[in-house]
Every structure is written in structure tokens, then in C-alpha cells.
Amino acid sequence: xxxxxxxxxxxxxxLLIAVPAAVLLVFFVLPNALLLSASFLKxxxxxxxxxxxxxxxRFLLTRPLxxxxxxRTFVIGLAVGAIDVALGYPLAYFLVxxxxxxxxxxxxxxxxxxxASVVVRTYGWYIxxxxxxxANDALLGLGMIDQRIAFxxxxxxxxIGLAHALxxxxxxxxxxxxxxxxxxxxxxxxSLGATRTRTFFNVVLPLSLPGIAGGFILVFSIAISAYxxxxxxxxxATQVAATAIxxxxxxxxxxxxxxxxxxxxxxxxxxxxxxxSRLGARRAVL
Amino acid sequence: MRSTILSARWRANSGPWALLCSVVAFVYLFSLGxxxxxxxxxxxxxxxxxxxxxxxxxxWWERALAPEWINPLLFSLKLGSxxxxxxxxxxxxxxxxxxxxxxxxxxxxxxxxLGPLMLPTLVTGVGLLQLFQYVGWREYIGFTALxxxxxxxxxxxxxxxxxxxxxxxxxxxxxxxxSLGATRWRTLRYIVFPLIKSGVVAGAVFAFIHSFTDVNLxxxxxxxxxxxxTVKILGFLEFGFAPTLAAVSVITLLLPLILVAIVxxxxxxxxxxxxxxxxx
Numbered sequence: 001x002x003x004x005x006x007x008x009x010x011x012x013x014x015l016l017i018a019v020p021a022a023v024l025l026v027f028f029v030l031p032n033a034l035l036l037s038a039s040f041l042k043x044x045x046x047x048x049x050x051x052x053x054x055x056x057x058r059f060l061l062t063r064p065l066x067x068x069x070x071x072r073t074f075v076i077g078l079a080v081g082a083i084d085v086a087l088g089y090p091l092a093y094f095l096v097x098x099x100x101x102x103x104x105x106x107x108x109x110x111x112x113x114x115x116a117s118v119v120v121r122t123y124g125w126y127i128x129x130x131x132x133x134x135a136n137d138a139l140l141g142l143g144m145i146d147q148r149i150a151f152x153x154x155x156x157x158x159x160i161g162l163a164h165a166l167x168x169x170x171x172x173x174x175x176x177x178x179x180x181x182x183x184x185x186x187x188x189x190x191s192l193g194a195t196r197t198r199t200f201f202n203v204v205l206p207l208s209l210p211g212i213a214g215g216f217i218l219v220f221s222i223a224i225s226a227y228x229x230x231x232x233x234x235x236x237a238t239q240v241a242a243t244a245i246x247x248x249x250x251x252x253x254x255x256x257x258x259x260x261x262x263x264x265x266x267x268x269x270x271x272x273x274x275x276x277s278r279l280g281a282r283r284a285v286l
Numbered sequence: 287m288r289s290t291i292l293s294a295r296w297r298a299n300s301g302p303w304a305l306l307c308s309v310v311a312f313v314y315l316f317s318l319g320x321x322x323x324x325x326x327x328x329x330x331x332x333x334x335x336x337x338x339x340x341x342x343x344x345x346w347w348e349r350a351l352a353p354e355w356i357n358p359l360l361f362s363l364k365l366g367s368x369x370x371x372x373x374x375x376x377x378x379x380x381x382x383x384x385x386x387x388x389x390x391x392x393x394x395x396x397x398x399x400l401g402p403l404m405l406p407t408l409v410t411g412v413g414l415l416q417l418f419q420y421v422g423w424r425e426y427i428g429f430t431a432l433x434x435x436x437x438x439x440x441x442x443x444x445x446x447x448x449x450x451x452x453x454x455x456x457x458x459x460x461x462x463x464x465s466l467g468a469t470r471w472r473t474l475r476y477i478v479f480p481l482i483k484s485g486v487v488a489g490a491v492f493a494f495i496h497s498f499t500d501v502n503l504x505x506x507x508x509x510x511x512x513x514x515x516t517v518k519i520l521g522f523l524e525f526g527f528a529p530t531l532a533a534v535s536v537i538t539l540l541l542p543l544i545l546v547a548i549v550x551x552x553x554x555x556x557x558x559x560x561x562x563x564x565x566x
Contacts, residue, residue: 013387016379017395020441023376024398027438031413032405034420087313094310113317115542117499117516119523120535124320126523127327127532134323167317197302225406228501228516232523242408246505249412259416262409273404 032266039263043256056260066244070264073224073241076159080223081216083163088170088215089208095171096178111168118165118228125161126152126232153235161229166222170215177211178204217276221269241265321539328532350533358518359537362498365429365514369436369497370490376437377444377489384445385452403442410439411506418507428512435507436497443496444489451485484553491549495542 042051060066095107113121128134129151139145151157181204189199227242234240239247241261248258328350331341349355380399384392402410414435418427455478463473479486501516508517515538522531549555 011389013383013389016383016387020376020380021395021398024401024438024441027414027417027434028402028410029398031410031417034416035409035413038416087316090306090309091313094306109314110317112543113321115495115499115546116321116535116539117501117519119501119516119519120324120539121320123519123523123531123535124324127323128320164316164320167313221406225408225502227408227505228520231520242406242502245408245412249415250506255416258412262406262412265406266409269406270404 035259035262038255038259041256043254046253048255053256056256057264060257060260060264066261069239069241069244072155072238076155076162076230076240077220077224079159080162080166081220083159084167084170084219085174085212085216087163088167088174089212092171092174092178092211093204096175110171113165114168118226119232121165122161122229122232125157125164129157129160129233152233153238155234155238157233158230158238158240161233162223162226165226165229166219169218169222173215173218174208174211177208177214181207214276217272221272221276224268225265324532325536328529328536330529330532346529346533349530350537355515355518355530355534358513358515359534361429361512362515362538363541365432365436366494366498368433369440370494372433372437373440373493374444374448374486374490377441377448378486380441381445381448381452385449399445400442402439407439407500407502408506411435411503414438414503415506427507428509431507432504432512432514435503436500439500439503440493440496443492444486447485447489447492448482449485451482455481487549487553488555491545491555494545498538498542 038048039056040052040054042049042053042055091110095103095110098106100106126133130136131148131150133151135151136145136148140148185203185207186199189203190196194202224240225242226240227246230238230240230243231246234243241264245258245261245265248254248261252258326339328346329342329344330339330346331343380395383389384396384399414431415427418424418431423431459477459481460473463477464470468476498514499516500514501520504514504517505520508514513521515534519531519534519538546555
């Protein structure tokens with residue numbers, strides 16, 4: 001290991017990385033490797049056997065029930081990504097451009113929801129959307145409905161809850177990319193006679209596309225693996241990948257199917273994040 | 287300076303800007319509304335979580351301070367603090383190696399370090415549960431397993447913030463200290479560490495918050511009596527809800543907020559959330 005060192009000393013960087021790398025290998029790489037291997041093993045009587053099989057994947061990818069789970073998870077991811085880009089873009093643009101005295105506070109407020117757990121943020125929507133909740137009270141009070149409607153459990157409620165929980169991520173990514181645009185380009189466009197609206201659509205928007213794509217993919221990849229929000233605002237009829245994995249592992253004790261579903265989720269996430277990194281997006285620190 | 291002129295011109299013709307402002311107001315309402323409603327509901331006098339609240343009372347807050355809720359809260363605080371401590375201690379040498387040395391396998395190490403951020407936390411949770419059952423560490427499921435899992439998923443945050451401050455530290459100061467006769471250790475202790483302190487603190491704060499708010503990993507590794515507050519709330523929600531839960535939610539929201547406000551005052555966090563603002 002010491003390589004070129006004559007005194008057969010271990011290089012300094014090896015000493016530095018030994019312990020953290022060991023921790024990551026044992027408690028991150030190993031568990032994921034175990035999970036990968038479990039997805040190719042047969043489960044019998046709630047125990048993993050040593051029999052290799054592809055049956056788990058075949059089962060998940062052919063049963064209409066699980067295809068529906070995949071489809072729902074995917075649609076939720078797309079919808080949440082689209083909503084968060086649509087809401088996050090104006091906010092990010094505003095925060096980058098405003099000369100308000102309160103700019104710092106406004107940025108802090110837009111990121112503050114990250115300090116609350118997803119459970120807490122989703123609970124707010126539970127209060128609003130449940131059968132005896134605020135939305136029903138308001139609609140009844142206004143006379144727009146005559147009996148209470150069930151807004152939840154539903155896929156729509158999950159989408160709203162997740163869009164709310166993940167909004168700060170698109171704001172952060174889009175702000176990053178808007179800040180990277182040279183203001184001179186806009187001045188140039190306007191001095192050549194373009195209107196502000198035209199400058200925005202022809203100059204600013206195209207230049208911030210990497211931020212939009214990055215934010216979308218980041219939110220999509222978090223949304224498809226989210227557990228708490230679908231568990232609270234959804235139900236047995238609106239299973240998503242994460243709740244199905246939880247069901248397999250913690251309730252049915254079927255490690256093989258749970259692991260196979262988890263591997264499918266990993267593959268989706270990694271593909272997306274690779275795409276995002278090619279687009280130059282970076283993951284927010286918080 | 288240019289951007290000042292630009293935005294001045296933007297506002298001079300205020301039609302689109304006013305439109306933008308109203309959209310932004312709506313987005314803030316969407317973003318903060320549910321949280322404010324939760325806070326308001328916790329002061330209800332009745333059993334129903336109605337809004338606007340009927341009457342005003344602290345009765346749900348009194349319930350929220352009962353051992354049923356305080357114990358998981360203290361558990362989460364302990365877990366978050368230890369996670370912050372250990373993930374920062376592990377991240378420090380790792381960030382030093384990654385940002386101060388060029389060596390073979392560095393890219394692999396970067397991938398390994400960022401791995402827990404890339405893979406869904408839920409999957410890491412399942413994997414760790416399988417590891418602990420498989421190796422026969424079943425009795426460690428609960429606090430120990432949670433601590434290990436949280437340290438793993440929080441380490442990347444700390445590596446990144448420490449890395450950012452190492453990156454902005456001019457290498458000359460170390461050379462200067464060395465050329466004035468300081469030993470490597472003295473340079474680290476008296477020059478480098480004070481200069482990267484805010485990065486270390488920011489990393490610890492992010493690790494704490496990430497641990498304190500985690501659900502996806504904790505649902506797999508908790509066990510009765512050793513439950514973080516988020517998992518406790520989630521379990522309670524399945525049976526229905528009461529304003530107690532709103533009060534508990536507000537407490538779990540306020541704790542990280544207070545922590546961030548204090549640290550922001552003392553050493554500054556903003557640069558690490560949003561570091562490249564002025565580099566563009």
C-alpha cells in the first residue's frame with residue numbers, strides 16, 4: 001500500500017479514509033449488496049432460502065396489481081415534478097431578481113419547510129383534506145357541496161402532499177441555475193430591442209433549462225421513493241413502490257419480493273440521477 | 287451592478303412583475319399555509335381539529351408534553367445529537383483526504399461517500415435491517431441500528447460542508463504556517479481548524495436536522511420503546527388524529543428552527559445551503 005515511500009509508511013490519505021470508508025463499506029455497501037442478492041433468492045415460509053431464481057422479478061413485472069403500483073408511483077413522480085417546477089420557477093426567479101430588503105428572509109422562508117419532517121408537513125394536509133377537514137368545512141360552508149367528499153385516501157392527495165414537501169428542492173436547483181446566467185446577456189437582448197417578456201422566453205428560460213431538468217429529476221427521484229406521504233394521504237387502494245416495499249418486508253415478511261422491488265427502485269433512481277448529473281444539476285446540500 | 291439596472295427596468299414596467307409577485311404570494315401560501323394551519327389547530331378547545339380553532343386552550347399542549355410524546359422526542363434529540371457528532375467526526379478526515387490529496391481510487395471514494403445520498407434512504411433502511419437480522423445483531427435493532435443508519439445517511443452532508451470550507455481555504459495559509467516553523471499538527475489545530483469551523487458546524491447541523499426529520503430509514507430500524515418522534519407520529523396517524531398531534535408537530539418543527547436560528551447567528555449557515563450565490 002505504501003507504494004513509493006521508502007520508509008514503508010502508510011500514505012497519509014489512507015490513514016484519513018480508513019475508518020470512514022470501512023463504516024460506509026460495512027453499513028452501506030454491504031447492506032445494499034445483501035439486498036441485491038436477496039432479490040435473486042427464493043423466499044419460503046417467510047425465510048430466505050439459498051435457491052437462486054428470477055421468479056421475484058417475473059412476479060412483480062407480470063402481476064397487474066404490481067404493474068399498477070409501478071404506474072402509480074411513476075405518474076405521481078411525474079405530476080409532483082411538473083407541479084414543483086411550475087411553482088418553484090416563479091418563486092426562484094423572484095428570489096433571484098428581487099431587490100427587496102427582505103430578500104434573505106424570503107429565501108429563508110422558502111427553504112424553512114425543509115426543517116420540518118415530511119410527516120409533519122403531510123399532517124397539515126391531513127388536517128385540510130380529511131373527511132371532516134378544513135376543505136370539506138369550507139366547501140360545505142360555501143354551499144358548493146351538500147355532503148362531505150373523500151379527498152383522501154387518493155392519488156391526488158398524495159401528489160399534493162408530495163409537491164408541497166419537495167417544493168424547496170426545485171426552488172434551490174432553479175435558483176442555482178438562474179444565478180449562473182450572466183445578466184449582461186439580458187441587457188444585450190434588451191438593448192437590441194427585445195421586450196422583457198421576449199428576453200425572458202428567448203434568453204433566460206432556455207439558459208435555465210438545466211436547472212429545470214435537474215430540479216424535476218431530483219424531485220421525481222425523491223417522490224418515487226417517498227414513504228410517509230403516501231402512507232398518510234393514501235390507502236390500501238393507492239399503494240406506491242415505497243409502501244409496497246414496507247408491506248412486503250414488515251408485514252408479509254417476504255424479503256425476496258421486497259428486495260426485488262427495492263432493486264427496481266434503485267435502478268430507476270440511479271438512472272435518473274445519472275441523467276441529472278449529465279445535465280449539470282447538483283443535489284441541494286440540505 | 288448590472289443586475290440592479292436590469293431589475294430596476296423590470297420593475298419600471300410593472301405589469302409582468304406584479305403578476306409574478308402575485309404568483310409568488312400564492313406559492314408562499316401553498317408552502318407555509320399547511321404548517322401555519324397545523325400550528326393554529328393545536329390551540330383548539332374542542333376535540334376536532336377544526337380551523338379556524340374553536341376557542342383557545344393549551345390542553346393539547348399539556349398532552350403533547352406527556353411521557354408518551356416526550357420520550358420519543360428525547361429519543362430523537364439524543365439520536366440526532368449523536369448522529370451529528372459521529373457523522374462529523376467521520377466526515378472530517380474523509381473530506382480532508384478528498385479535498386487535499388490526489389490518489390488512485392479517489393473517484394471511487396467520492397462515489398462511495400455520496401452513495402447514501404444517491405440511493406433511496408428507504409432502500410438503505412431495508413438493507414440495514416436485513417444486515418442486522420442476517421448477522422445475528424438482532425438485539426441491536428433499535429437505537430444502535432438507527433444510529434448507524436443515520437450516521438451513514440448524514441455523513442455526505444457533513445463531508446460536503448467541510449469540503450466547501452476546505453475548498454475556499456487558501457492553501458497558502460498552511461504553507462505560511464509551515465514555513466514559519468509550525469508542525470503539521472499545530473497548523474491543523476491553530477490555522478486550519480479555526481478557518482473551517484463554520485463548515486464543520488454547518489455539517490453537524492445538517493446532519494442533526496436530517497436525522498431528526500428522517501422517516502424512510504427509521505421506519506425499518508425502530509423497535510418498541512426505541513422510536514424516533516417521526517415514526518411515532520406516523521404510527522399514531524394510522525389510528526386517526528387529535529389536536530395533540532398538531533401540538534407535537536409544532537414542537538418538532540420549532541426545535542430545528544431554533545437550532546438553525548442560533549447557529550446562523552453564531553457562525554452562519556447560509557453559505558453552505560446556497561454556497562455558489564456570488565460565484566456566478
